[in-house]
Amino acid sequence: MSLSPAQYQSKLDSQSAIARKVLSVVPLAEAWSREQIRAEIRRQSGAGIENRTVDGCLHNLEEAGLVRQVKTHHYQATPHREKPVKANEPAAKLTAKCDGNHGGPRCADQGCGNDDPPTARAILAHQEEALARGAAALSPKPAFTLAEPVAKAIKREDRLLRLETLSDRLIDTAAELDSIRKLVRAELEAADAKVVKLDQLTALLDSLRP
Numbered sequence: 001m002s003l004s005p006a007q008y009q010s011k012l013d014s015q016s017a018i019a020r021k022v023l024s025v026v027p028l029a030e031a032w033s034r035e036q037i038r039a040e041i042r043r044q045s046g047a048g049i050e051n052r053t054v055d056g057c058l059h060n061l062e063e064a065g066l067v068r069q070v071k072t073h074h075y076q077a078t079p080h081r082e083k084p085v086k087a088n089e090p091a092a093k094l095t096a097k098c099d100g101n102h103g104g105p106r107c108a109d110q111g112c113g114n115d116d117p118p119t120a121r122a123i124l125a126h127q128e129e130a131l132a133r134g135a136a137a138l139s140p141k142p143a144f145t146l147a148e149p150v151a152k153a154i155k156r157e158d159r160l161l162r163l164e165t166l167s168d169r170l171i172d173t174a175a176e177l178d179s180i181r182k183l184v185r186a187e188l189e190a191a192d193a194k195v196v197k198l199d200q201l202t203a204l205l206d207s208l209r210p
Contacts (some may be wrong), residue, residue: 002078003065003079003080003081004080005080005081008066011065011066012066014064015060015061015064016057017150017153018150018153018154020150021041021045021150021154022037022041022057022061023057023061023067025037025040026061026067026075026076026077027077028079030076031071031075031076032074032075033073033074034051034054034055034058034073034075037054037058037075038051038054041054041154045151045154045155047151047154047158048158048161049154049157050157058075061075062075065078066078
C-alpha cells in the first residue's frame with residue numbers, strides 16, 4: 001500500500017535530519033542491509049555514521065511507515081505517490097497599461113484621463129513585461145536539499161565519536177601506565193628486600209669466621 005503525498009510529507013516532516021538522510025538512500029526496488037545503507041551514506045556525504053544511529057533512524061522510519069523491514073536488518077522504502085503537478089494556467093490577456101504619467105494617449109488604465117487609444121509602443125512594452133513575468137513564473141525554483149546540513153550533522157557526530165574514542169584510549173593508557181608503575185615499584189621493593197637479606201647473610205658469615 002502506497003502513501004498519499006500528504007501522508008508521506010507529514011510523516012517525513014516529523015523525522016530528524018539524519019533520519020531523512022537515511023531514508024534518502026533506502027531503495028524502493030530492493031531491500032538493503034544496514035551495512036549497505038551506511039556505505040551509501042558515507043559515499044554521498046564523505047562522513048561515517050554509527051550502526052546504533054542508523055538502527056535508531058531505521059526504527060523511527062519503520063514506526064512511521066516510511067520503510068519496512070523485509071527481513072532481519074534489511075530495509076526497503078515504502079512506495080508513495082508523487083504530488084501531482086498542476087497544468088500551466090493560461091496566460092492572462094495582454095492589455096496595454098498606463099505608465100502612470102497619463103501624459104500621452106489614453107492607455108488601458110481605467111483611471112487614465114486621456115481619450116486617445118494606447119499607442120503601439122505602449123502595447124508592445126506591456127506585452128514584453130507580461131512575457132517576462134510569465135517566463136519568471138515558469139522558471140524552475142531551486143529544490144530544497146538536506147544534503148549539506150545532513151552532511152554537516154554527520155561530520156559533527158563523527159568528530160564527537162572520534163573524540164570519545166580518543167578519550168577512552170587515553171583513559172586506558174593511563175590505567176596501563178598506573179599498572180606498570182605499581183608493578184615496577186613492587187619489583188624494586190622485592191629487590192630491596194633481597195639486598196637486605198644478602199647483607200644480613202654476609203654479616204652472619206663474617207661473624208662466624210675465626
